[in-house]
Amino acid sequence: MSMSVNRPFRLVLLLNAALIPALLLVYQLAVRPALHGVGPLDVHATIAENGGFQPGSIQVQVGQKLTLRFSSTDLPHGIAIGPGLGADLGPVIPGKIKEVTLTFDRPGRYTYYCNTWCSPNHWRMRGVIEVTDPANPVPVTETDPVIAALVAEGVDIDAVHNTTAAAPHGHAEEMAVSAQRGAALVNTLIIPPELRDINWRRSHTPAQGVALLAAQNSAAQEADLQDVTAFLWTADAAPEALSAAALTYAKNCLACHGATGGGDGFMAGQTAQLPVAFSDTQHMFTMRADVLYAKIRRGGMGTDMPNWGLLFTPEETWALVDYIWSLALK
Ligand code: HEC
Ligand SMILES: [Cu+2]
Known part of the structure; x- marks a missing residue:
């Protein structure tokens, strides 16, 4: 008799012990980052000799929306982001803004860079987007x-x-x-x-x-x-x-x-x-x-x-x- 009373009780316990923390985890890892994106973040482009991109690095989580607003402090720069994102925003002229929203489905390092020859050190104009996955915090090894x-x-x-x-x-x-x-x-x-x-x-x-x-x-x-x-x-x-x-x-x-x-x-x-x-x-x-x-x-x-x-x-x-x-x- 006591068994039939115990069963539903145990089920409730199980719900509390496993399901609710699991749901919380899903919320924390997947839902919340998606709801609270990063940005819009202003990224100022300046020739490499005068500091390059500010900020020079950005952190974001997998699944999180990242909105970047690129502007130039000096002369026209060409803005692209890679690898494999197909994001070439074209020229950013001083006084104008180019905005882009990205969502990453894999952890890794991505690069925003200038692809217009703007100064002798032009090709050093690069910034890093570090994409992490809190569910899988092992750093990705990039061996080719x-x-x-x-x-x-x-x-x-x-x-x-x-x-x-x-x-x-x-x-x-x-x-x-x-x-x-x-x-x-x-x-x-x-x-x-x-x-x-x-x-x-x-x-x-x-x-x-x-x-x-x-x-x-x-x-x-x-x-x-x-x-x-x-x-x-x-x-x-x-x-x-x-x-x-x-x-x-x-x-x-x-x-x-x-x-x-x-x-x-x-x-x-x-x-x-x-x-x-x-x-x-x-x-x-x-x-x-x-x-x-x-x-x-x-x-x-x-x-x-x-x-x-x-x-x-x-x-x-x-x-x-x-x-x-x-x-x-x-
Ligand atoms: C700032 C100047 C500069 C830019 C920009 C540049 N390169 Fe080079 N590249 C060099 C120099 C200098 C060498 C020779 C020295 C060396 O091999 O490191 C070279 C060598 C190479 C080599 C080796 C060729 C060989 O026969 O040994 C390849 C391949 C190459 N570049 C491809 C590219 C590609 C593709 C791009 C554009 C995505 C590029 N380079 C952009 C300066 C540049
Ligand atoms: Cu440039």
Whole structure:
């Protein structure tokens, strides 16, 4: 008899002991942050020499609405936020405000940055949005599998390339390679399966591609082998990704590397080392895509090549690499 009295009582106890704290937790972690967003927060853009963005860092929780109001204290800046948010707000002119509201569904670090060349230190104009998840407070480790594989292989992504050192500009034998011409020739040659494999191509140089192709086509002309290799190196790039990368390049890379990859942008004379000329086919034939990728994401070591890993997604970075190949191999 006492059992039948006890059961509903125990159920109430259980409700109190488990369900209510659980509901409270859900409220605290999910509902409350969503209700109480961060901002609107004023972010003032000033050239890097005078302090860059104020504030320079912002904290927000997963699921929380973040509203930012960008303004400029000096000259026009271009405001974008990445990686992978598709947030390019365009120019912010002094006296005007650009507002954006973001909600993050994953913890991590995001970057707001200027993408208009505004001063010699323009590319240092960056601010950090730190997104945390109170339900999962373990810091996210950002290891890039491509860079980790290069390290494991013992590849030095800062190696100085002998082509540029041995053959200063203008004195090198011009190497005219045409992917377009290669497209017309590709069916006349035996193509080893490696050359059709994107992972092989990304971890080998076009020069290695030519050697492999030569081994199967001993009667072919060297120029034909080079053109077919150039075609195979560039054929897979998706046109939409490539045109998005062209825009990213124009805003972020052109100042140093030049409009057509000549290494002759208007900032080229002011960098610690000369920007690499992607139009130098001879040099690019000795480069691996994964090394280009790693250099873009990590940047140079005191060379003034900025790091872009906090701005672009891995996919956006591969698209930039594809765009660089298109400049090198036409
Ligand atoms: C402030 C000038 C500057 C800007 C802006 C810049 N770079 Fe560079 N970049 C350099 C310099 C200098 C080097 C050569 C030194 C080095 O490799 O660290 C370089 C090297 C590279 C390399 C290595 C190429 C090779 O063959 O070793 C790649 C790839 C590259 N840049 C891509 C980019 C991309 C993509 C962007 C834009 C998202 C960009 N760079 C923006 C200055 C710049
Ligand atoms: Cu700028």
